[in-house]
Structures are given as structure tokens and as C-alpha cells.
Amino acid sequence: MHEVKDRFRESMSRLATGVTIVMTEMDGRPWGLTVSACCSLSMEPPLILVSLATKAASTQAIINNDRFSVSILAEDQIEAAKSGAKPGTPKFFEHFVETQDGFNYEVKNALATIHCKVENTIPAGDHTIFIGLVKNVVLGESKSPLLHFNRQFGAFNTSVKS
Numbered sequence: 428m429h430e431v432k433d434r435f436r437e438s439m440s441r442l443a444t445g446v447t448i449v450m451t452e453m454d455g456r457p458w459g460l461t462v463s464a465c466c467s468l469s470m471e472p473p474l475i476l477v478s479l480a481t482k483a484a485s486t487q488a489i490i491n492n493d494r495f496s497v498s499i500l501a502e503d504q505i506e507a508a509k510s511g512a513k514p515g516t517p518k519f520f521e522h523f524v525e526t527q528d529g530f531n532y533e534v535k536n537a538l539a540t541i542h543c544k545v546e547n548t549i550p551a552g553d554h555t556i557f558i559g560l561v562k563n564v565v566l567g568e569s570k571s572p573l574l575h576f577n578r579q580f581g582a583f584n585t586s587v588k589s
């Protein structure tokens with residue numbers, strides 16, 4: 428079983444993903460966690476899914492607040508991605524937050540921020556799946572995304588030939 432888990436972990440490192448910061452509020456301050464397990468779930472109604480480690484401080488905060496936002500990072504936002512991924516350290520995010528739309532926070536200069544109310548939570552192994560009902564979307568400048576692949580951050584290369 429150990430081997431399966433190791434190969435599973437390795438296999439998922441070969442799946443290139445976008446990088447998001449899932450934000451919520453902690454002690455009245457913005458708090459951000461780096462997350463790649465994020466996808467669109469439904470358009471009618473608009474629903475988004477994120478999967479967070481149940482033991483992460485962010486998970487309990489989102490349950491308490493009943494809301495979260497998802498900022499999709501651009502290629503020049505590695506610093507925010509690294510800050511939101513430091514295990515066991517406070518993830519207060521004032522440094523990266525520009526605005527608050529009255530509903531939740533957003534990472535400044537993100538490609539887009541999706542503001543959600545928690546619609547449902549589903550326990551899944553050592554993670555908790557959050558389904559968010561999309562209440563507002565703020566679109567930033569259309570720039571290149573930050574990607575994560577093989578345990579490294581990188582940029583999107585558009586020059587692939589078919």
C-alpha cells in the first residue's frame with residue numbers, strides 16, 4: 428500500500444495545475460492558503476470545488492466564516508504562492524491583499540477572484556471538500572497563469588506545436 432501511495436503522490440506531481448490562493452478571515456484579518464485542488468463544478472447554479480486538508484487552520488476558519496474566496500494567480504505571483512504554502516506558519520495575507528469587496532478578500536493583481544458562500548462540505552479521507560456557491564467574480568488583467576508541475580512553479584508556454 429505504501430508503494431501505491433508513493434506512486435500516487437508521484438503521479439499527481441506530473442499533473443500540471445494552476446495555482447490559487449483560497450482566502451478567508453482569521454481573527455478579523457485576511458488569511459490565505461495555496462491550493463491547486465480547485466475546479467469548476469456547475470454553472471447553474473455557479474458552483475466551485477476546493478479540497479483542503481482537514482487539519483489545516485484554514486479549513487476550520489472557512490467552516491466558521493461560511494465563506495471563502497479563490498484568487499487565481501498570475502505567473503509573477505510566486506511569492507504569494509510560497510507564502511500560502513508554508514506548513515504550520517500563520518498565513519496572514521495583508522501584504523498581498525488590495526481590496527475587500529464587503530464579502531471577502533482578494534489577492535491583488537490576481538487573474539481573477541471568485542467569492543463564495545459555503546454551499547456544502549464533504550469529508551474525503553484526510554481532506555474536506557468545500558463546494559462554494561459563487562456570489563461574485565472580480566476579473567483582473569488577462570495575463571499568463573502561474574503553474575505548478577513536478578514540485579516546481581513555472582509559466583505557461585504557448586509555443587507547443589500540434
Ligand SMILES: Cc1cc2nc3c(=O)[nH]c(=O)nc-3n(C[C@H](O)[C@H](O)[C@H](O)COP(=O)(O)O)c2cc1C
Nearest residue numbers: 461462463464478479480483484512513514515575
Ligand atoms: C502548488 C501547491 C498546491 C497545493 N494545493 C493544496 C490543496 O489543493 N489543498 C491543500 O489542502 N493543500 C494544498 N497545498 C499545501 C498547502 O498550501 C500547505 O500544506 C499549507 O502549508 C498548509 O497550511 P498549514 O500548515 O498552516 O495548515 C498546496 C501547496 C502547493 C505549493
